Amino acid sequence: MALNWFKKKKDKSAPSGADDAAAPPLDDGSEDAGLEPGAASEARHTPEMDAAESAEPAVDEPGPDEEPAQAQSAGKKGGNLFSRLKSGLSKTRQILTTDIDDLFLGKKIVDEDMLEDLEERLITADMGVQTTMDIMEKISRKRSRIADATDLKAVLREEILAYFEALPPPPAEAAAKPHVVMVVGVNGVGKTTTIGKLAAHEAGRGKKVLVAAADTFRAAAIEQIAIWAERAGADIVRHKDNADPAAVAYDGINAAISRDADIVFVDTAGRLHTKVNLMEEIKKIQRTLAKRLPDAPHEVLLVLDATTGQNALSQAKMFNEALGVTGIALTKLDGTAKGGIVVGICSSLNIPLKYIGVGEGVEDLQAFDPQRFVEALF
Ligand code: GDP
Ligand code: MG
Numbered sequence: 001m002a003l004n005w006f007k008k009k010k011d012k013s014a015p016s017g018a019d020d021a022a023a024p025p026l027d028d029g030s031e032d033a034g035l036e037p038g039a040a041s042e043a044r045h046t047p048e049m050d051a052a053e054s055a056e057p058a059v060d061e062p063g064p065d066e067e068p069a070q071a072q073s074a075g076k077k078g079g080n081l082f083s084r085l086k087s088g089l090s091k092t093r094q095i096l097t098t099d100i101d102d103l104f105l106g107k108k109i110v111d112e113d114m115l116e117d118l119e120e121r122l123i124t125a126d127m128g129v130q131t132t133m134d135i136m137e138k139i140s141r142k143r144s145r146i147a148d149a150t151d152l153k154a155v156l157r158e159e160i161l162a163y164f165e166a167l168p169p170p171p172a173e174a175a176a177k178p179h180v181v182m183v184v185g186v187n188g189v190g191k192t193t194t195i196g197k198l199a200a201h202e203a204g205r206g207k208k209v210l211v212a213a214a215d216t217f218r219a220a221a222i223e224q225i226a227i228w229a230e231r232a233g234a235d236i237v238r239h240k241d242n243a244d245p246a247a248v249a250y251d252g253i254n255a256a257i258s259r260d261a262d263i264v265f266v267d268t269a270g271r272l273h274t275k276v277n278l279m280e281e282i283k284k285i286q287r288t289l290a291k292r293l294p295d296a297p298h299e300v301l302l303v304l305d306a307t308t309g310q311n312a313l314s315q316a317k318m319f320n321e322a323l324g325v326t327g328i329a330l331t332k333l334d335g336t337a338k339g340g341i342v343v344g345i346c347s348s349l350n351i352p353l354k355y356i357g358v359g360e361g362v363e364d365l366q367a368f369d370p371q372r373f374v375e376a377l378f
Contacts, residue, residue: 082372084363085372087358088333088358089376089377091337091339092336092339092340093378095337095338096121096339096340096378097153097378100118100149103117103118119132119136122135122340124337124338124340125339127340127341127344134347135156135160138159139159142155160343161370163346165370167350167351169352176298177262179264179298179299180263180266180293180296181265181298181301182266182299183195183267183303184319185302185303186271186315189270190329190332191268192215192267194301194329194331194365195225196225196227196228196229196362197362197363198365199229199232202262202263208262208263209229209233209261209262209264209265210259210263210265211234211264212236212237212248212249212265212266213225213226213267214248214266214268214269215245215268215270216240216242216243216269217271222238222241232362235255235256237251237255245268245281250288250289250291250292252266253289253293254292269282282322282323283322286300300325300326301354302328302351303329303331304330304345305331306331306338307338313344313345320351326352327352328345328351328352328354330345330355334359356373
């Protein structure tokens with residue numbers, strides 16, 4: 001089966017296939033957490049005067065008097081977690097389910113046209129060109145088993161799961177105390193929100209949590225993390241805006257040691273990630289943490305925004321090269337039809353996907369569960 005759609009369109013609109021290249025394997029991973037999903041809601045994107053490259057989403061952070069969305073959903077714990085995941089993924093489902101069913105309307109057999117269409121739909125869902133070609137090849141090898149839509153879906157599901165299962169498993173929960181998690185990513189991807197969700201989760205299971213507000217780029221960023229920390233019942237270490245982020249990180253870890261905290265989340269700035277100075281600044285934070293506590297940070301959690309599609313992959317490569325990323329949190333899956341990026345990320349980066357974000361509320365972060373994810377999709 002030829003990759004016809006790709007051949008026809010690559011000159012016009014090829015997404016960057018280079019992004020699908022394999023990343024170097026990592027020697028570290030991170031622990032799992034039984035997080036729960038919550039109600040989906042839209043991200044609030046607004047233009048921002050930041051000269052960062054276009055891959056960087058411009059997002060408005062809540063101001064001091066604006067409460068994080070966790071306030072709205074904090075009391076709604078419980079509910080049907082699986083259906084929340086499903087509703088968070090509703091846009092992606094539209095492409096991967098409804099659209100695939102459409103392919104079969106009025107057709108009895110799986111023919112070349114249909115496969116070409118499927119290929120187009122996988123690319124539209126942002127699986128990436130390389131991953132799509134790979135999947136199509138595998139489908140074509142199993143062609144004799146595919147008689148109808150149900151079979152095709154089953155094979156597709158199988159192939160997607162195979163990517164997830166090939167990833168290194170997250171290692172057992174670390175024994176280090178305090179366990180230090182440095183959270184990185186470009187501006188607006190959801191670092192602070194993800195820390196807020198994780199802090200609430202950890203505090204909820206009885207851990208003493210401390211947050212270091214090392215995104216000192218502007219006062220509002222410090223206020224935002226302070227609000228999340230307060231709601232989570234976590235301690236916070238903060239300096240004035242424009243303070244040296246490494247100094248905040250150092251003080252944070254110091255405080256965590258003296259207060260006997262279990263886990264520290266270090267929030268970082270994400271502007272201008274293409275400029276050497278930001279990467280250098282984050283590397284400095286990393287080195288500073290290690291100076292105070294030899295194995296810290298125990299985790300480097302990279303936050304990626306699913307709505308940025310293939311750009312997320314290039315961000316991952318850049319951060320991984322600079323810092324050695326141990327796990328990924330993929331946010332805003334509720335806001336995109338391009339959830340195929342999950343497959344793209346898992347197939348082309350050798351980094352465990354730890355969490356997925358399906359909304360802005362405190363419960364809208366889930367530990368990534370491949371089986372459940374695939375079931376929610378189809
Ligand atoms: P940061 O700059 O990386 O710290 O990003 P923030 O944590 O400030 O998040 C930027 C925006 O994305 C905020 O409006 C968040 O509420 C929103 N956000 C974060 N995670 C999710 C998610 O999983 N789904 C949705 N819909 N919005 C999210
Ligand atoms: Mg932030």
